[in-house]
Amino acid sequence: MRKMLAVVSRVLTGASQKPGAASEAGRVLLAARNFANDASFDIKKCDVHRLEDEPPTTAVLTREEGLKYYKIMQTVRRMELKADQLYKQKIIRGFCHLYDGQEACCVGLEAGINPTDHVITAYRAHGFTYTRGLPVREILAELTGRRGGCAKGKGGSMHMYAKNFYGGNGIVGAQVPLGAGIALACKYNEKDEICLTLYGDGAANQGQIFETYNMAALWKLPCIFICENNRYGMGTSVERAAASTDYYKRGDFIPGIRVDGMDVLCVREATKFAAAYCRSGKGPMLMELQTYRYHGHSMSDPGVSYRTREEIQEVRSKSDPIMLLKDRMVNNNLASIEELKEIDVEVRKEIEDAAQFATADPEPPLEELGNHIYCREPPFEVRGANQWIKYKSVS
Amino acid sequence: MAAGLVRSGLAGCGQQVSRLLRRRFHRSAPAALQVTVRDALNQAMDEELERDEKVFLLGEEVAQYDGAYKVSRGLWKKYGDKRIIDTPISEMGFAGIAVGAAMAGLRPICEFMTFNFSMQAIDQVINSAAKTYYMSGGLQPVPIVFRGPNGASAGVAAQHSQCFAAWYGHCPGLKVVSPWSSEDSKGLMKSAVRDDNPVVVLENELMYGVPFEFPDEAQSKDFLIPIGKAKVEREGTHITLVSHSRPVGHCLEAAAILSKEGVECEVINLRTIRPMDIETIELSVMKTNHLVTVEGGWPQFGVGAEICARIMEGPAFNFLDAPAVRVTGADVPMPYAKILEENCIPQVKDIIFAAKKTLNI
Numbered sequence: 089m090r091k092m093l094a095v096v097s098r099v100l101t102g103a104s105q106k107p108g109a110a111s112e113a114g115r116v117l118l119a120a121r122n123f124a125n126d127a128s129f130d131i132k133k134c135d136v137h138r139l140e141d142e143p144p145t146t147a148v149l150t151r152e153e154g155l156k157y158y159k160i161m162q163t164v165r166r167m168e169l170k171a172d173q174l175y176k177q178k179i180i181r182g183f184c185h186l187y188d189g190q191e192a193c194c195v196g197l198e199a200g201i202n203p204t205d206h207v208i209t210a211y212r213a214h215g216f217t218y219t220r221g222l223p224v225r226e227i228l229a230e231l232t233g234r235r236g237g238c239a240k241g242k243g244g245s246m247h248m249y250a251k252n253f254y255g256g257n258g259i260v261g262a263q264v265p266l267g268a269g270i271a272l273a274c275k276y277n278e279k280d281e282i283c284l285t286l287y288g289d290g291a292a293n294q295g296q297i298f299e300t301y302n303m304a305a306l307w308k309l310p311c312i313f314i315c316e317n318n319r320y321g322m323g324t325s326v327e328r329a330a331a332s333t334d335y336y337k338r339g340d341f342i343p344g345i346r347v348d349g350m351d352v353l354c355v356r357e358a359t360k361f362a363a364a365y366c367r368s369g370k371g372p373m374l375m376e377l378q379t380y381r382y383h384g385h386s387m388s389d390p391g392v393s394y395r396t397r398e399e400i401q402e403v404r405s406k407s408d409p410i411m412l413l414k415d416r417m418v419n420n421n422l423a424s425i426e427e428l429k430e431i432d433v434e435v436r437k438e439i440e441d442a443a444q445f446a447t448a449d450p451e452p453p454l455e456e457l458g459n460h461i462y463c464r465e466p467p468f469e470v471r472g473a474n475q476w477i478k479y480k481s482v483s
Numbered sequence: 484m485a486a487g488l489v490r491s492g493l494a495g496c497g498q499q500v501s502r503l504l505r506r507r508f509h510r511s512a513p514a515a516l517q518v519t520v521r522d523a524l525n526q527a528m529d530e531e532l533e534r535d536e537k538v539f540l541l542g543e544e545v546a547q548y549d550g551a552y553k554v555s556r557g558l559w560k561k562y563g564d565k566r567i568i569d570t571p572i573s574e575m576g577f578a579g580i581a582v583g584a585a586m587a588g589l590r591p592i593c594e595f596m597t598f599n600f601s602m603q604a605i606d607q608v609i610n611s612a613a614k615t616y617y618m619s620g621g622l623q624p625v626p627i628v629f630r631g632p633n634g635a636s637a638g639v640a641a642q643h644s645q646c647f648a649a650w651y652g653h654c655p656g657l658k659v660v661s662p663w664s665s666e667d668s669k670g671l672m673k674s675a676v677r678d679d680n681p682v683v684v685l686e687n688e689l690m691y692g693v694p695f696e697f698p699d700e701a702q703s704k705d706f707l708i709p710i711g712k713a714k715v716e717r718e719g720t721h722i723t724l725v726s727h728s729r730p731v732g733h734c735l736e737a738a739a740i741l742s743k744e745g746v747e748c749e750v751i752n753l754r755t756i757r758p759m760d761i762e763t764i765e766l767s768v769m770k771t772n773h774l775v776t777v778e779g780g781w782p783q784f785g786v787g788a789e790i791c792a793r794i795m796e797g798p799a800f801n802f803l804d805a806p807a808v809r810v811t812g813a814d815v816p817m818p819y820a821k822i823l824e825e826n827c828i829p830q831v832k833d834i835i836f837a838a839k840k841t842l843n844i
Contacts (some may be wrong), residue, residue: 265580278588299571
């Protein structure tokens, strides 16, 4: 403390006017400044379906949590924007479905569960791949199809896997029965784990989801069905696709909650609530997260033929999840603007480095083509484009 | 039901008796043990359920009904609700649930009441099960078995009679087996359950009740038949007949009849559709110089078509004295009337005719 005071006084009284002195002073002042440890916030009340209780309407955010959520959301945001850039440079090809705007969902969900719980989602999966533990460089390198990608370049945008994260699934709705199956395994193993099974407002009309609701409820599977309602299934608005847009009620006999998906605290509290319900053995629950994607459905979709630029701009200016968190933190003395800007700088650097890697890393060797057909199998040969071209296949 | 109990009781007794005889008396041949395909499948599942706690069975009517075709008889009574699960009529849903459970580390056996209904769930079999290990770069295995009766039955008409060997055999990432005998059924089913990959087991409803002699080694709880290896059921020198599932029996009948006319057929039981054991067929063709493939499924893009293509590409082509020939199901949806249905599946006379044509006799 004395040392710090000495530094402070030296800086304040010091004659040095060299550049950086001001920021050094600022940094020192920062260190000396007292932030609040935590703050309590009012969060939007959730609409409920077939429930007596509901998630709380206030949430406590600690400074540490706030900084963490901020950094993670910012990382996801910048990672997705970098992917946009790389796609336009044709370094990423094929499908690329971006998550910017929806960051509060993946971060809030992860904050409400344990690392030993399980998550499965559809193809808008990069955010979850990161929150479930994979580094940005492995995600970007998978998007660019390089050997350093998390799936060795063999899966691409829609097929990224991590521990307790089952992708990344390309077929709309197919991941929902899979998620209930993972929940069945949780129950079978008696480990008190749950599975978050995500799908979009478009997928919500898939028949297999209703088959899954039935079995999950019948067998009381510890599964949270989560509908990320970003208002559009590709180019079709919810009003044009669903006879009932109350997605949190579509589980019928399954209790549901509708959550403000732009508020990371709201998502976190709702998740904790739903997770406790599932862990208690009462069966599945349904969460509808009302959220928004800034990009079109994918990089092939400009995203403005079925919605107005005004609408996009309005969400950006009024409901951006990162802005909401930042404002809360700054206005309640949980962090300073400079501190958050520093985090921004750190994040930008991390993304730049990752993009560098993803661009420079070589593509997988041709020999990789035949590998990983079967698991735990002695090596065998795989046919190529004609009968004379053979690839070795190892597990 | 009672007959089944007696049969399975006898199976147990037979095992004890032969063990006893082997131990005490040197040279007494034990009575040949007869086991039906149904019981062999039942034994296989029972043994694997007992051996590994992660194995479980789900499907329509598999538990309290004892199985639509009684293949899972007695299992629910023995293992209970946790391991033997009755599902609602939701193929796409429960197949997906089974695949998800496999991804999370369990070892499900997912029954389709017939493989015709697997079409409702085929996306889960192919896109969620077969391709995942590859797409994940080797991170996510899917140790699942899909089983059920496949192909023609008797009088069940077009929507209930399709053979899926070619459809599933087409896809990399899957293994597809097609047992004929009881020994095949037990050994392949056990291998399928122990395999860490998605395996499709194509059973045959008409074979369920057929008894076969059960060799000693098949009575062991660790009796496995390797997936990917064909079996020469009958040796011969004049012509090779290759088949899978029920038609293997027809080939053997045809071979017996042809033998009386001095034609010795080599009959190969494929046992596995994918990965196919083409080497066994090639070796045989290089010996006999003539090839006839026999299958229950439709001719176009079928198992026989694949065998012919591969024979042309390999060393055996130069040993053929005549073009390879296919005997298949008729190229129509399966009709109901008995006389029509009979003529839509390969009969013994069709196999004999094709063999003689190939041999030019």
